Amino acid sequence: MGKGGQGETNGVEVKRQLPEYTWEDIQDKTTNDNKWLVIEGQVYNITSWSRRHPGGPKVIGHYAGQDATDAFRAFHNDLGFVRKYMKAIHIGTLKQSQQEVKPIDKDFRELRDIAEKMELFKPSLLFFSLHLFHILFLDWAAWAVMYYFGTSWVPFLISLMLLTTVEAQVGWIQHDFGHLSVFKNTKLNHAFHYFSVGIIKGASPLWWNHMHYQHHAKPNIMDKDPDVRIDALFVVGETMPVKVAKERKKSMPYNWQNYYFFLLGPPLLFPVYFQIMLFKFIYSRKAWMDLLMVMIFFVKFFSLYTPLLGIWGALAFYFSFRCLESHWFTWVAQSNHIPMDIEFDSAQPWLQLQLNATCNVEQNFFNDWFTGHLNFQIEHHLFPTMPRHNLHKIAPLVKSLCEKHGVSYQVKPLSTAFADIVRSLKHSGELWYSTYQAYHATTS
Template sequence: MGKGAQGEANGSVDVSRPLKEFTWDEVREKTTKECRWLVIDGEVYNITSWARRHPGGTKVIGHYAGQDATDAFKAFHNDLNFVKKYMKAIHIGTLKETQKEVKPIEEDFRQLRQTAEKMGLFKPSVLFFTLSMLHILFLDWAAWAVMYYFGTGWVPYLLSLIFITTVEAQVGYIQHDFGHLSVFKRSKWNHALHYFSLGFIKGASPAWWNHMHYQHHAKPNVMDKDPDVRLDALFVVGEHMPVEVAKNRKKSMPYNWQNYYFFLLGPPLLFPVYFQIMLFKFIYSRKAYLDLLMVIIFFIKFFYLFVPLLGVGGSLIYYFSFRCLESHWFTWVAQSNHIPMEINHDEGLPWLQLQLQATCNVSKSVFNDWFTGHLNFQIEHHLFPTMPRHNLYKIAPLVKSLCEKHNVSYVVKPLSTAFADIVRSLKHSGELWYSTYQAFHASSS
């Protein structure tokens, strides 16, 4: 192997030599941690070493190894010219001209993105985000003030729980905006407010959120890549996971009853138990000291305010109560858009098809927009994650028209139907697991 080939395999590129031409067959072979390539706009990049330094995390970029990452790249980055400066060192070649053909669905989607840019839909409203943050800060103060001024009887206590649960749910939406870089043009301001909202107000880790959420957006509902569907310890979802789990003779849970125990093990425990464990495990394993500092500040603030009112034990009960309520809010909203949809292994689909098969919308209304943080337009958010959420409804008709042109299903549901479909899909997947498990168990007996 020559020096040039060795350099490519190790991820270090000699930028002085002429760029090579590659075929898709060559690119698709480079999917291991030892050698990973991907394609953006017909150009080939060696991400083997860069993946470890990638600001979005190793996995999110690694999930596109051996594939065309053009639309994912444009979806996640606001300032493409700035990012491309870092790409020169890992640019190793170009696809052969005969293999640069763009599919019609990809070409049309890229034209739609240009249309959205011309319409100014990536420009945030200062007023919208200012009012959103102010209503969060007001309710955060009110959650403490109602008990401070009126005592800790049942009425002020319950009002306080309602206020702080609303704070935690709504700050979850605005931190989501900062995390997707959709509020400020300059990334550093988004990052700063991300730490303030998710760290100081919510008591969680922005680095952990980025690690989990960007993977979800890169490959939604893709088994082994989207962390949101790595659920087989408790649940099986979709059409494919139940069959695979059953064939592997896995019976860690009575999955055929999962539509019932979901109400006990799902929404009530996601935030108070699972996320708390994952959060501190991530901070410890990644040595995320800034995130740890923000979480510590959150708990200092919380106990300083509420221990004088409720005592230590009462404050802990109050804490886990609003975490449980917040968990219900988040779980039903987040899962309604994805769990009832297609869940499968990575098929390398074009961006539009990938996002639409894994995502559905909830009908628009003033309440639904507020209650879901505008993620009732989940389709549009997944297609354009950096678009400010108050503009998502404006691009929706054009997205729907494009889907109709390419015969891609565009699903919109009432909020109640979307919630009910979570349970219905769990029931169907559980029954599929049970019938498959029974069949394989009987045949091997």
């Protein structure tokens, strides 16, 4: 007998009445041995399925004991195809009296329906083709400048800036492929994701999926979003500094973090931390296809640049553009999130969850290009599969919906967004210090 409510008796298919559950039955099903969630009023046991989930076990596990309806719709383009796999884990229905949809959720779902009718999920292949072409052209130009003009300081620096631009921009377009927002065909998105993030950028697509999908599922949620799992070096938000101050007698001097951020944050994220985590992930998951893509990147890079610069010169060139690329990525990525709310999970509605954790940067041609359209971070988080060239079209409707429900919708100049990173680090560091002094003075 199947688990999806269908049985068979003497060759005749019969329907089995599925049980009803209350939220009290569901909310404590959050352990590795027993995980349930709710989608569109239906209850699913994801205990075993989470281990085989294409997006990784954690991204779906973060919604255990909660309503995952809007997250489910946000991450999947072909809902009909996905629902076929859900039949086997369908165990019941949420009790009818508890299926009432909150007004904020109802309005957001209507907004998504409007976006679909406006064809805002339809990608422009011309847009993405031009972006990919300009990346490939700059990649060639970075090598050609030193090949034709020598390796003196001027061509060296020009090549360095060109390759830094390539790596930053391919970071944005691989993000598009990773979110399945370029092609209707999922396999094509995956293929170009491997090409862009693997061969051009030298990173693991599976590692990116593992980290980034968790971030989108629960942005700025402590113990769930890996992007704020940084308390070994930094404390952020209002809750983390207090928690760390009370739990640890010895730790980093967080009250100085707004200063040492400039030494340990942007300069080292890509050249050191990401390099270590990348290979650690590949080895632990036995992701040999990802390893092959990364090796192709390194073979290509050193084959091109070692004849020009020698092995030590090529290594210096490599770590130089990684350091510059790291600055570019860190300032852009953190400007939308670090100054925002960072709390424990309280199962907030999708709109409120994403808006509490994200803000926008003003639109202009440079900001769109420089950030890969992640200046529309709010809209991207609400609709992660929407092609980035359409995010500005849905923005006015999102802002109107936020005003209706009293949800803060923040838009900043780029310079203010960058400065707010440092301001928020300073505030969180001071909060840690005052709590640490007060708490340990009374407990010592």
